[in-house]
Amino acid sequence: MTTVTQDKYQAVKQYFSHLFSINEQHLNGHKNHPLFALRKKAIQELQDLSFPTRRDEDWKYTALTRVFAPEYKEGKKVQVAKETILPLLLSEDNPYTLVFVNGHFNEELSNLEELPEEVSLMSVDEALLNEEFASDVQQQLENWQTEAGYTLVTINTSFAKQGFFFNVPANVHVERPLHFLYIQTGGEEAQMYHPQHIFRAGQSSQFNVIETYHDLPGEKPGVSYSNISNRFLVGANAQVGHYKLQNINKESFQTSNTEVFQHQDSVYSSYAVDLGTRLLRNNLSIWLKGSGTHSDMYGTYLGSENQHLDNQTFIDHALPHCDSNELYKGILTDKAVGVFNGKVMVRQDAQKTNAFQQSSSLVLSETAKMDSKPQLEIYADDVKCSHGATIGQLEEDALYYLRARGLSKDQAASLLQVAFVSEVVESFKLPGIRKLAQGLIEEKLK
């Protein structure tokens, strides 16, 4: 399709292609690595791909032009003192921590000690050379299902650095969560980074993954684009919790694509907290590959100033006796825009499906906006499905009640807003990330 917008993206593609060839020159001996072949293929494929535009149904409310306006450089390698990142560590959850600075894995700041022997955690590069995992990982990198984020994932594949592959064999319960802590530093130059991780939960295994995204504390933040790609393969009867929190400066951009494949009787729970960025787009897609599964999708977002925060979710109920439960709650003020686009597909064979979806938002100024688009497509007849979307303001009665007890207008409004999103945050099972989210939310709503 040739449109004015796609013509503009031609320049973006050329720019990425140019960046890629600069990278290529520095690779020297690594050109024979299978990852390089994958990247090369991806950057070539990108030249023929369209960027999503508002003409696409899945992108109706979100234009990416602003995201690709800056000429991003690849993330800088910089040293960061351990003390500066202390407030960002989730010590209460006692995680294994992987720290990334501007997208570069920083081993010194990370802590992977005492990782159980049975599990494998290795870079995607290594995994592609590993006898046991190579073909599987290669397949994961090549077979992206979601159309909505395909172009973004292709860019991710072209530029991803030091992504990780995490394999938990059957029956292993990893008690401590894995925390991917992404920190970005400031500076005049716009930088980009492309987190890319693959998680595989063997039969009846259990683990939790946390992703957090922050600016380096105490520094003037700069413009960045983080383009995330995650895959979760959840084996039969396995349980995986997945937390994502981003509190990046409001000049930066983030797109995130998560694909989840759930096998019989497995549980996957997603918890998302989005506080920062100028523009955010999360794509979360879940495919149910066995019956008896349970999926949770919880999300909360706070938008102010010019923020544009877009959550798109998709769950494919293909088999019977699967439950899904989705709750997104957000607050928008100033000129912020929120988007919720939740698709629930219940195919003909998916009898006895229980699918619940709720999106609620508070729109607190005349110039703020919420676009909510729940989509239920149901082809089975014996199912329980419900969805609801509410867009409202703070309740006058509640404000009056609190003020009659001596709270100022602002105090009362802040308390009610924190209360509104707390339903989502209270569902977080890990206390460290829950408290971090609560603390940041309370601070933002003051």
Add this chain to the structure above:
Amino acid sequence: MLSIKNLKVSVEDKEILNGINLDIKPGEVHAIMGPNGSGKSTLAHVLAGRETYEVTDGDINFEGKDLLEMEVDERAHEGIFLAFQYPVEIPGVTNANFLKTTINSIRKAKGEEELNALQMLKLLKEKVQLVDFDEKLLHRSLNDGFSGGEKKRNEMLQMAVLEPKLAVLDETDSGLDIDALKVVANAVNKLRTPDRAFIIVTHYQRLLNYIVPDFVHILYQGRIVKSGDKSLALRLEEEGYDWIKEEAASIA
């Protein structure tokens, strides 16, 4: 302490209060009774400062200050407390957290030091006992899923911790069984002091068996049509409101 003069109040151009005059001194308990729709609750909310009511005429003087010029929260800081007929349910705010916030915001407004966690705990423990409150409810969301009785007890707990100068109880007895009614009355009686006044808004005399008022006023069609002592309430109990309506009609 409180002096209401010729108070006229409208809601959406409909006059609800039509020239109320009332004087209340410290330590007094005034019952305001009246049939449904007479304007009792309106009076209670106008004292608390609800913005949906438009005061078209008159004055309210509270301890030498012009009450009508004050915001809702300023009135709370000055020592006015309204126990709501329908306390609002607020999921996501724990009762304990709410109480702490409100206690400290009032202390701050009074220029007193905010309580620390330990002092707060001590205060809450003491007041929970005073009003016979189920301590477990402190850790639940504010009024969320509380029974009618639990909500009213929670209002009494708030009254006990905030120690107002003037407490207005808006039909706190409605929907309560006799045991819950006694708990509410007990709380009020324990909080009666020579410098604290109460306005008890009620439809029925029942509550006044347990909280003995110094004065009873009958509100009808937006005016106080009769004032007396507790015997007036007993007469209403026996004869209903019809004689009041007839008297009002004959005067008009």
